[in-house]
Amino acid sequence: MGGVSVRNVTKTFGAVYALDDISLDIAPGELLALLGSSGCGKTTLLRSVAGLEHPDQGQILIAGEDVTQAPTRTRPIGMVFQSYALFPNMTVRQNIAFPLAVRKQPAEQIAARVDELLALVHLTEQAERYPNQISGGQQQRAALARALAPAPQVLLLDEPLSALDALVRTQLRDEIRRVQQAVRITTLYVTHDQAEALAIADRVAVMKQGKIEQLARPSEIYESPSTPFSAAFVGNRNALELPVRGGRIRLGQVFDVAPTGMTSARALVFFRPEDVELLPNGRGQPARIEGKTFQGALTRLHLVVEADGQTARLYADVPSRSAGTLDTGSSVRIHVDPASVRAFPADV
Amino acid sequence: MVLAGRIGRWLLFTALAVYMLLPVLAVALYAFATRWTAHVLPDGYTWEYWRAALDDQRLFAVVARTLGLAAAVTVLDVLLVVPAVYWQWVRNPRIRVLLELAAAIPFVLPFVVIAFGLLTLSGQIVPFLQGTVWLLGLGHAAIAFPFLYWAVDGAMAAANVPRLNEAAQTCGAAPLDILWRVVVPNIGPGIATGGMLVFATSFGEFALVQILVGNRFETISLYSLDLLSGTNANFGKLAVITCFTFVIVFAISAAAVHWNRGQATRLLHGGQPIEGRG
Numbered sequence: 248m249g250g251v252s253v254r255n256v257t258k259t260f261g262a263v264y265a266l267d268d269i270s271l272d273i274a275p276g277e278l279l280a281l282l283g284s285s286g287c288g289k290t291t292l293l294r295s296v297a298g299l300e301h302p303d304q305g306q307i308l309i310a311g312e313d314v315t316q317a318p319t320r321t322r323p324i325g326m327v328f329q330s331y332a333l334f335p336n337m338t339v340r341q342n343i344a345f346p347l348a349v350r351k352q353p354a355e356q357i358a359a360r361v362d363e364l365l366a367l368v369h370l371t372e373q374a375e376r377y378p379n380q381i382s383g384g385q386q387q388r389a390a391l392a393r394a395l396a397p398a399p400q401v402l403l404l405d406e407p408l409s410a411l412d413a414l415v416r417t418q419l420r421d422e423i424r425r426v427q428q429a430v431r432i433t434t435l436y437v438t439h440d441q442a443e444a445l446a447i448a449d450r451v452a453v454m455k456q457g458k459i460e461q462l463a464r465p466s467e468i469y470e471s472p473s474t475p476f477s478a479a480f481v482g483n484r485n486a487l488e489l490p491v492r493g494g495r496i497r498l499g500q501v502f503d504v505a506p507t508g509m510t511s512a513r514a515l516v517f518f519r520p521e522d523v524e525l526l527p528n529g530r531g532q533p534a535r536i537e538g539k540t541f542q543g544a545l546t547r548l549h550l551v552v553e554a555d556g557q558t559a560r561l562y563a564d565v566p567s568r569s570a571g572t573l574d575t576g577s578s579v580r581i582h583v584d585p586a587s588v589r590a591f592p593a594d595v
Numbered sequence: 596m597v598l599a600g601r602i603g604r605w606l607l608f609t610a611l612a613v614y615m616l617l618p619v620l621a622v623a624l625y626a627f628a629t630r631w632t633a634h635v636l637p638d639g640y641t642w643e644y645w646r647a648a649l650d651d652q653r654l655f656a657v658v659a660r661t662l663g664l665a666a667a668v669t670v671l672d673v674l675l676v677v678p679a680v681y682w683q684w685v686r687n688p689r690i691r692v693l694l695e696l697a698a699a700i701p702f703v704l705p706f707v708v709i710a711f712g713l714l715t716l717s718g719q720i721v722p723f724l725q726g727t728v729w730l731l732g733l734g735h736a737a738i739a740f741p742f743l744y745w746a747v748d749g750a751m752a753a754a755n756v757p758r759l760n761e762a763a764q765t766c767g768a769a770p771l772d773i774l775w776r777v778v779v780p781n782i783g784p785g786i787a788t789g790g791m792l793v794f795a796t797s798f799g800e801f802a803l804v805q806i807l808v809g810n811r812f813e814t815i816s817l818y819s820l821d822l823l824s825g826t827n828a829n830f831g832k833l834a835v836i837t838c839f840t841f842v843i844v845f846a847i848s849a850a851a852v853h854w855n856r857g858q859a860t861r862l863l864h865g866g867q868p869i870e871g872r873g
Contacts, residue, residue: 297765298764299761299764299765318764319761319764319765320764320765320766320767320768320769321767324765325765325766326762326765328758328761328762330755330758332755332758332759332761332762333762334759334762334763334777334780334781335754335781336777336780336781336783345763345766345768345776346766346767346768349766349767349768349769349772349776350767393766394765396766397766397767403765
C-alpha cells in the first residue's frame with residue numbers, strides 16, 4: 248500500500264478558504280482521521296484526494312505519484328460516502344462487482360473477489376438483495392466492500408457512520424477498523440465525532456477553518472492538546488478564562504499552575520471533568536452542586552465555584568455508584584491536579 | 596365514519612371514471628351505429644365500419660407510418676435529452692436555465708407558428724430537408740422534448756444522480772459507463788413516463804404534419820381530417836380510427852405505468868423490503 252502526501256493545498260469557494268495551505272503525510276497502512284466541526288474543510292480535503300474537488304494550489308501524491316490533475320476514475324482510491332451511495336438498481340453483489348466490471352476483469356476473477364469481500368464484511372447472506380432491502384449498517388458495509396473491491400492504494404471514508412444509530416455506529420466503527428487492519432490499507436477518515444476519531448485512528452488531524460490545528464496520536468491529542476481549539480473540541484473539557492498574576496493562574500484551591508512562557512494578562516484554561524477530584528471535608532475548594540446528569544457509569548456534576556472574587560461554572564465526572572449521596576444544592580470540595588490543566592494565552 | 600368515507604371515495608372515483616370514459620364509450624358506440632339521431636343509444640348496430648377499416652390498406656399504412664414516426668421521435672428525444680440532463684446535473688448546472696427556457700417554447704408558441712418558423716428556418720439553412728419526414732421528425736422532437744426533460748430531470752433529482760455519479764467515478768467508471776450502467780437504470784420511470792408523453796404528442800400531432808409534409812407523409816391525424824371533410828366524409832370509420840388510436844396510446848400508457856410501479860419500489864430510497872426476493 249502507498250501513502251498519501253498533501254502538499255500546500257489551498258482550495259477556495261468564493262472568498263472562503265476551505266483549505267488554507269494544508270500539508271500532511273499519511274504513512275502506508277495508516278488510518279488518519281480528519282476531525283473538525285462542519286465547514287472546517289475536512290470533507291473538502293478528502294474530496295480533493297478523491298479528485299472530486301480540484302485544489303487551487305498545491306499537490307496531492309498517492310503512492311508517490313502526483314495525482315493532482317488526474318481524474319477521479321484513474322486514481323487508486325476507494326471511497327465510502329456518508330449516504331452510502333450504493334447503486335439502487337444493483338444487488339449487493341453487483342454493487343461490489345461494479346468497480347471490477349468497469350475494469351473489464353474476467354467474470355471468474357470478479358466472482359471470487361466479490362465472494363471474498365462479502366465474507367470480509369459479513370454480507371454473504373445478503374449478497375442477492377437490493378440496497379433498499381438491507382439495513383443502514385449493512386448498506387454501509389456493502390459500500391465498504393465496494394470501495395475495497397479493486398484493491399485501491401487508499402481508502403477514503405466520508406463520515407461513514409453519521410447516518411447510523413448509536414449502537415450500530417459503535418459496532419461498525421470497530422468493524423471498519425478490523426477490516427482496515429486486515430487489509431492494511433492507507434485510510435483517510437472524515438468525522439466530526441471526536442470519540443469516533445480517537446477510537447479508530449492511528450493519528451488524528453484536528454481541523455479548523457481550513458487549517459490543521461493539531462496532528463498527533465489520539466492519546467496525545469486527548470492528553471496534550473496543543474491549541475485552545477484542540478483542547479475545547481476534544482475531550483469535553485472545562486474551559487475557563489482566568490487572569491494571569493505573576494506568571495501563575497489559580498482558581499482558589501481548585502488549582503494553581505505556572506505555565507512556562509505565559510506572558511499574556513489572561514489565560515484560557517482547560518481541564519477534563521474526570522480530572523476534577525472530590526476531596527474529604529477540610530481540603531480543596533468548596534463548590535456547590537447546581538445539578539447533575541446521569542451518564543451511565545459516570546454522573547456529571549454541574550458545579551459552581553466562587554473563588555478569588557470570581558464565579559466559575561465547571562463539570563466534574565464521578566462514578567455513578569458514589570454520586571447517589573451528592574444532592575443538588577449540597578456542597579463538595581474539589582481539586583484538580585495541575586498536571587491535568589492546559590493553559591493558553593487568551594489573547595491569541 | 597369509515598364506511599361513509601369509503602362510500603365517498605368510491606362515489607368520487609366512479610364519477611371521475613364516468614367523466615373520463617363516457618366520451619370514449621360514445622365514440623366506440625358510434626363506431627357500431629347504423630344511425631344515431633334523437634335517442635340516447637344508436638338506432639341500430641353494424642360491423643360495417645370496422646370491416647371497412649380492417650380492409651383498408653391505406654389505413655394500415657397510415658397507422659404503421661404514425662407509429663414509426665412516434666417511436667423514432669421518442670428514441671431521438673431520449674438520446675438527446677437524457678445525456679443533456681445528466682450533463683446539467685453533474686457538470687454544468689448553469690445550462691439548466693437554457694434547457695428550461697427551451698422547454699417552455701412549445702407551450703408559449705402555437706404549433707402552427709412553430710411549424711411556419713421551422714419551414715422558414717429550414718428553407719434558409721437546410722432546404723433539402725423541406726417536405727421530408729426528417730424535418731417532421733426533428734420538429735416533433737423539438738415540440739415534445741419538454742415532457743421528457745421534466746420527467747427525466749425529476750427522476751435524476753429523486754435518484755440523487757450527482758452522488759451516484761461521484762460514487763461511480765470513485766469506482767473507476769468512465770462517463771459513458773456511468774450514464775449507461777448507473778444513471779439510466781435508476782431513472783427508468785422518468786424515461787418511461789416522459790417517453791410515453793413524447794410518443795403520444797407525436798402520435799396525435801396535426802399542425803406540423805400538415806404544414807411541413809402534408810400528404811407526402813400521411814399520418815393518422817391527416818387521415819382523420821380527410822374522413823371529416825368533403826366528399827370522403829365517413830364519420831363511422833373516423834370513430835373506428837379514434838378507437839384504434841385510443842387503444843394504442845392507452846396500451847403504451849398502461850405498459851409505462853406498469854413498468855414504473857415495479858421500478859419505483861426498488862429504486863426509491865426507503866422502498867419497502869421485499870422478503871424472499873432473490
